[in-house]
Structures are given as structure tokens and as C-alpha cells.
Amino acid sequence: MHFDAVIVGGAIMGSAAAWFLREEGFAGSIAVIERDATFAQACTTLSMASIRQQFSIPENIRLSLFTLSLFRDLKARFGAEADIGFREKGYLILAGPDGRDILAANHATQIAEGGDIALLDPAQLQDRFSWLSADGVSAGAYGFSGEGWFDAHAFLDLFRKANKTRA
Ligand SMILES: Cc1cc2nc3c(=O)[nH]c(=O)nc-3n(C[C@H](O)[C@H](O)[C@H](O)COP(=O)(O)OP(=O)(O)OC[C@H]3O[C@@H](n4cnc5c(N)ncnc54)[C@H](O)[C@@H]3O)c2cc1C
Structure with missing residues (x-):
């Protein structure tokens, strides 16, 4: 053959x-x-x-955004019945007392690449996620869209x- x-x-x-x-x-x-x-x-x-844009290097974020564009375009590419059950629920990544600078640097990279990620302080985290104890948490990064599972x-x-x- x-x-x-x-x-x-x-x-x-x-x-x-x-x-x-x-x-x-x-x-x-x-x-x-x-x-x-x-x-x-x-x-x-x-x-x-699951899919996320919360990475630390641009290449990984670009790969993820490329796949996300495919997810968004699924029916046009694969037909009207195409459905992968994508549930767009963001990742929440928390930083401890020493992790805020790294999380903020990663966040800046993600935003620059077009990620829809918010950097939240403990009060904002507590406000948005009432079940969360923010004790010992210095910041959190949350994906408003483009992240979730399928x-x-x-x-x-x-x-x-x-x-x-x-x-
Ligand atoms: C626990 C876990 C969780 C993960 N979670 C995520 C996630 O949430 N999001 C994400 O994006 N990625 C995730 N990953 C990574 C992701 O699953 C892999 O990057 C991806 O599935 C790799 O795909 P693949 O086709 O290369 O490998 P595989 O899915 O492993 O496929 C390899 C295929 O090759 C076949 N094969 C191997 N050797 C031969 C041979 N000699 N002849 C014929 N066939 C052969 C195997 O049977 C298999 O079907 C996760 C990985 C793991 C292990």
C-alpha cells in the first residue's frame, strides 16, 4: 500500500x-x-x-486561542449538528502571599495576547465567589470567557x- x-x-x-x-x-x-x-x-x-488561556508564555496562549476560534466556528467547519458540549466556565487561579507578582506578570502576558482574564484582589474574589475563603490569598485570575471544558x-x-x- x-x-x-x-x-x-x-x-x-x-x-x-x-x-x-x-x-x-x-x-x-x-x-x-x-x-x-x-x-x-x-x-x-x-x-x-478543558481549555484555558491562563498560561505564562505567549505561544501557549496563542495555541489555546487558535483552538478557541475553532470551537467558536465548529458548526461552520463541521456542520450544523456539531456540538462538543463546550461549557464556558472560567479557570480561577489563586496566588498565595508570595505569588501575586507572578500572577500579575502572567496576567499582563495573557491580556496582551487577547485573553479575557481579570486580575482580582481578595475583596473582589470574595465578592464574586462567596464560597471562597480568601485567607492567605493575595490575588486571583479568572477567565471571563474562552475557558472551560468540553x-x-x-x-x-x-x-x-x-x-x-x-x-
Ligand atoms: C491526566 C491528563 C489531563 C489532561 N488534561 C488536559 C486538558 O484539560 N486540556 C488539554 O488541552 N490537554 C490536557 N491534557 C493533555 C492532552 O490530553 C494531550 O496533549 C493530548 O490528548 C495529546 O493528544 P495525542 O493525540 O498526541 O495523544 P493521545 O491522545 O495519547 O493519542 C495517541 C494515540 O496514538 C496511538 N498510538 C500510539 N502508538 C501507536 C502505534 N505504534 N501505532 C498505532 N497507534 C499508536 C494510541 O493508541 C493513541 O490513540 C491532559 C493530559 C493528561 C494525561
Whole structure:
């Protein structure tokens, strides 16, 4: 057998790579080789399946925003039925007494990259999250949008189905 592109591993990285190859105009044949189609042991399906922009380096934030744009564009890209159950509930990252400067520096990077993240002081945290004890907390960063969790099986399935119809 001959294929122009062979991708070993058909979970999210392999299946998305095959999909993007086509999306970017690759016209050759593509084979995705997967040893376990149940994905029972794959990181993709065992992961927390969450997305955030609260990282410390621009590259990670850009990767996340790229994926977020795909989430927002899901129906246009994969059809009207496409749904990965994205629940847009922000991450809340807290800093202890010595962590405020690091959290603030990370926050500045996230904002500069377009993240919708707020830096909150203990009083604002207490106000917004009544269940939270702010004792020993110097600041918190919260994602107002673009962060949350989704159904990893459904996301993977979108790529796999699309790849089969485009094969
Ligand atoms: C506990 C945990 C929580 C995580 N939480 C998150 C999160 O919340 N958000 C996030 O973005 N990321 C998270 N991650 C990271 C994320 O899950 C991985 O970055 C991502 O799933 C990697 O995808 P992958 O396709 O490279 O690997 P995998 O999902 O592990 O897939 C690899 C595939 O390759 C196949 N394979 C391997 N060798 C061969 C072979 N020789 N022949 C054929 N097939 C083969 C395997 O069967 C498997 O299906 C988490 C990871 C872990 C472990």
C-alpha cells in the first residue's frame, strides 16, 4: 500500500493533523493508523478536556486561542449538528502571599495576547465567589470567557468523521 502521508496515532493530534492537512489544501492520500479505535488509553479521552488561556508564555496562549476560534466556528467547519458540549466556565487561579507578582506578570502576558482574564484582589474574589475563603490569598485570575471544558470524545469524533468523508 502507498500513501502520501502516514500519521501514526489517530487521537486528537493525529486526527486533527489529517484534517488540517486537507483543510490547507493537501491533495495527496492520507492514512491515519490507530492501534486502538476505542481510545480507552489515549490522553485525549482520559484528559480533563478543558481549555484555558491562563498560561505564562505567549505561544501557549496563542495555541489555546487558535483552538478557541475553532470551537467558536465548529458548526461552520463541521456542520450544523456539531456540538462538543463546550461549557464556558472560567479557570480561577489563586496566588498565595508570595505569588501575586507572578500572577500579575502572567496576567499582563495573557491580556496582551487577547485573553479575557481579570486580575482580582481578595475583596473582589470574595465578592464574586462567596464560597471562597480568601485567607492567605493575595490575588486571583479568572477567565471571563474562552475557558472551560468540553467533551473530548465528541471533539475527536468530529475530526474522525470529517476525515472519513474527505478521504
Ligand atoms: C491526566 C491528563 C489531563 C489532561 N488534561 C488536559 C486538558 O484539560 N486540556 C488539554 O488541552 N490537554 C490536557 N491534557 C493533555 C492532552 O490530553 C494531550 O496533549 C493530548 O490528548 C495529546 O493528544 P495525542 O493525540 O498526541 O495523544 P493521545 O491522545 O495519547 O493519542 C495517541 C494515540 O496514538 C496511538 N498510538 C500510539 N502508538 C501507536 C502505534 N505504534 N501505532 C498505532 N497507534 C499508536 C494510541 O493508541 C493513541 O490513540 C491532559 C493530559 C493528561 C494525561
